[in-house]
Amino acid sequence: MAVTAPSLESFKLDEETTMNEKPNFANLNVAALAGGVGGARLAQGLAAILPPERLHIIVNTGDDFEHLGLTICPDLDTVMYTLSGLANPKTGWGIAGDTFTCLEAIQRRGGPGWFNLGDRDLATHILRTQWLHEGQRLTEVTARLATALGVPCALLPMCDTPYQTQVITAAGTLPFQEYFVHQRCRPEVRAFRWEGADVAQPTPEVMAALEQADLVIFCPSNPFVSIAPILNLPGVKEAISRRASVAVSPILGGEAVKGPAAKMFRELGIAPSAVAVAERYAGLLTGFVLDSVDAGLAPAVAALGMATCVMPTLMPGLDERIAVARGVLEFAVAPR
Ligand code: FO1
Numbered sequence: 001m002a003v004t005a006p007s008l009e010s011f012k013l014d015e016e017t018t019m020n021e022k023p024n025f026a027n028l029n030v031a032a033l034a035g036g037v038g039g040a041r042l043a044q045g046l047a048a049i050l051p052p053e054r055l056h057i058i059v060n061t062g063d064d065f066e067h068l069g070l071t072i073c074p075d076l077d078t079v080m081y082t083l084s085g086l087a088n089p090k091t092g093w094g095i096a097g098d099t100f101t102c103l104e105a106i107q108r109r110g111g112p113g114w115f116n117l118g119d120r121d122l123a124t125h126i127l128r129t130q131w132l133h134e135g136q137r138l139t140e141v142t143a144r145l146a147t148a149l150g151v152p153c154a155l156l157p158m159c160d161t162p163y164q165t166q167v168i169t170a171a172g173t174l175p176f177q178e179y180f181v182h183q184r185c186r187p188e189v190r191a192f193r194w195e196g197a198d199v200a201q202p203t204p205e206v207m208a209a210l211e212q213a214d215l216v217i218f219c220p221s222n223p224f225v226s227i228a229p230i231l232n233l234p235g236v237k238e239a240i241s242r243r244a245s246v247a248v249s250p251i252l253g254g255e256a257v258k259g260p261a262a263k264m265f266r267e268l269g270i271a272p273s274a275v276a277v278a279e280r281y282a283g284l285l286t287g288f289v290l291d292s293v294d295a296g297l298a299p300a301v302a303a304l305g306m307a308t309c310v311m312p313t314l315m316p317g318l319d320e321r322i323a324v325a326r327g328v329l330e331f332a333v334a335p336r
Contacts, residue, residue, distance in 0.1 A: 023329075023330060023333060025049060025050055025054075025329050025333070026051060026054075027054070028050065028054060028214050028215060028329065028333065029054050029212050029213050029214045029215070030046060030050055030054060030055050030056070030213060030214070030215050030216075030217060030329075031056045031057075031058055031209045031210050031213035031215075031216050031217070032046055032055065032056070032057050032058065032216075032217040032219055033058050033060075033216065033217070033218050033219060033221070033227055033230050033231075034057050034058065034059050034060070034075070034079055034219040034221055034226070035059070035060045035063075035075050035219070035221030035222055035225070035226020035227065036060075036063070036074065036075050036078050036092065036093065036221065036222075036226060036258075036259065037078060037082075037092030037093065037258050037259070038219060038220040038221050038250050038257060038258060038259075038315075039059070039060075039075070039078075039079065039219035039220070039221040039226065040078045040079040040081075040082035040083070040087070040092065041082065041092075041219075041220075041315040041321050042217070042219040042220060042248060042315065042321065042324060042325060042328070043057045043079055043082070043083060043219060044082050044083055044318065044321050045315065045318075045320075045321030045322045045323070045324055045325030045326070046217070046325045046329075047083055047151075047152055047153050048318070048321070048322045048325070049322060049325050049326055049329065050153070052152040052153045052154075053153075054153075055153040055154070056153065056154045056156055056205075056206075056209035056213070057079060057083075057153060057154065057155050057156065058156050058158055058206050058209060058210075058230060059075050059076050059079050059155060059156065059157055059158060060075045060158060060221070060225075060226045060227070060229050060230055061073060061075065061076065061138070061157045061158055061159060061163060061229075062163060062164060062165035062176060062194060062225060062226070062229035063075050063165060063176045063177065063180070063225070063226075064076075064162070064164060065164060065175055065176070065177050067112075067115055067117075067177070068106070068111065068112070068117070069129070070117075070122075070125040070126065070128075070129045071125065071128055071129045071132055072115075072117075072125055072177075073128065073138070073142075073157070074093060074177070075226065076142055076155065076157055077093070077121070077124060078092060078093045079155060080124075080142070080145060080146050080149060080151055080155055081093075081094070081095055081149075083146075083151045083152070083153070083155070084146070084149035084150050084151050085150075086149065092258065094116065094118050094121050095118055095120045095121050098118025098119060098120045098121055099118060099119045099120075100116065100117075100118055100119065101119055102117070102119050102122055103116065103117055103118070114181060114182045115177060115181055115182070124145060127141075127144075127145065128141050128142075128145065131144065137160040137203070138157045138159075138160045139156060139157055139160055139203050139205055142155050142156070142157055143155070154205070154209065156203065156205050156206050156209060157203065158202060158203070158206055158229065158230045158233060159200045159201060159202055159203055159206075159233060160203050161196055161199060161200055161201075162195065162196045163194055163195070163196040163197060163200040163229065163233075164176065164194065164195045164196060165192060165194055165225050165229060166192065166193050166194065166195055167179040167187070167189055167192060167225075168189070168190045168191040168192065168193060169187035169188055169189055169190060170187060170188040170190065171183075171187040171188075172187075173193075174187065176225065180259075180260070185259075185260040185263060188267050189260075189263075189264050189267045189268065190267070190268075191268075192224060192225065192228075194229060194232070197232070200233060200234075201233065201234060202230075202233040202234065202235060202236055206233075206236075207235060207236075207239065210236065210239040210240060210243075211239060213243055214243065214244065215243065215244050215245070215246065215329075215332050215333075216240050216243055216244070216245040216246075217245070217246055217247070217248070217328060217332075218245065218246070218247035218248065218281065218285070219248060220248040220249060220250035220257070220313065221250055222250060222256070222259055222260070222261040222264070223250070223261065223277055223280045223281070224261070224264050224268075225264075227247075227281075228280075231284070237284060240284055241283075241284055244286045244287070244332060245284060245285050245286055245287070246285065246286065246287035246288065246289060246309075246328055246331065246332045247277070247278070247281055247285050247287075247288050247289065248289040248313055248324070248328060249274040249277050249278070249288065249289065249290050249291065249294070249313070250277065251265070251272050251273060251274055251276070251277050252274070252291040252293050252294060252313065252314070253291070253293045253294065254271070254272050254273055255272070256272075257314065273294070273297060274288075274290045274291070274294045274297050274301065275297050275300045275301055275304075278301045278304050278306065279304060282304040282305065282306070283305075285306045286306060286307060287306055287307040287308070287309065287331060287332060288301050288304075288306045288307070288308050288309070289308075289309045289310075289311060289313060289327070289328055289331060290308060290309070290310050290313075291310075291311070291312065291313040291314070292310055292311060292312050292313075294310070295310045298310055307331075307336060309327070309328075309331035311324070311327045311331075312324070
């Protein structure tokens with residue numbers, strides 16, 4: 001099925017750039033859809049290349065939950081801490097070098113310790129909860145926190161109202177963090193549903209970012225619980241289908257770099273692969289980036305009607321994140 005969505009051919013590289021130099025992307029408007037750790041890594045690479053006002057990162061809020069009376073937004077915080085250089089490099093979430101004195105005191109008094117909240121991380125949750133309680137939108141609260149922590153570009157929650165992923169498993173229906181952290185992704189997944197989907201709308205800032213984007217990038221995040229919640233919001237798929245869009249596969253060699261995506265594919269009866277990811281986005285994407293390990297799968301992805309790019313996509317450190325981001329942008333703007 002040929003996809004007729006516009007490519008970026010009409011996009012003009014900066015006048016002083018000739019094709020034999022590295023293209024510069026100073027006037028490319030990019031909206032990136034991101035979930036947790038994988039999304040945050042590519043977002044950090046993009047933020048190092050693009051002018052801050054040209055990059056809008058649209059983040060999944062389906063993982064959000066209330067815990068100890070606090071509003072916790074794990075994907076927003078993972079992207080925020082990664083872009084501000086505060087993130088714990090080992091886990092990808094939370095703050096590097098954080099202490100857990102408060103959590104230990106909570107457990108001493110019989111409270112829950114299964115969700116690890118560091119002392120500095122708690123400052124984010126306390127202020128967010130207070131500002132939401134005062135009536136500020138999650139979009140405004142996120143902008144205040146991100147600006148204070150020095151995040152250069154716009155960090156946009158996909159919606160301002162609760163829209164929480166519920167994981168329907170053989171062991172019952174679990175709120176996302178109960179499944180992901182408390183049950184360590186062990187229960188077998190049958191399906192997903194979203195509390196609050198009936199009233200959820202993408203924020204005006206999200207729709208504006210998509211409307212002004214020359215390119216939409218699907219970061220290498222879980223297609224089921226990070227990217228799909230964003231795509232399923234009213235009007236988002238339509239906005240994306242009118243512009244160039246490129247996804248980076250979160251599945252390499254049949255496995256996820258991090259998290260339960262491959263396990264979810266298997267439990268839903270789908271063999272996990274970059275092709276299986278591309279199939280979930282078929283009809284929406286103009287381009288797809290596979291890791292070098294999956295070069296053999298490129299023709300099967302191309303058969304879905306999207307251009308393909310094969311390159312190393314692992315992003316352990318900042319250099320790799322910038323290299324992958326640059327590769328994705330060059331692929332997206334390359335004349336076809
Ligand atoms: N993930 C864990 O596996 N264990 C934790 O104790 C944990 C605590 C935590 C605290 C704050 C935060 O922003 C994220 C946290 N995460 C933890 C990660 C989080 O569950 C996942 O990153 C996302 O929900 C999925 O990407």
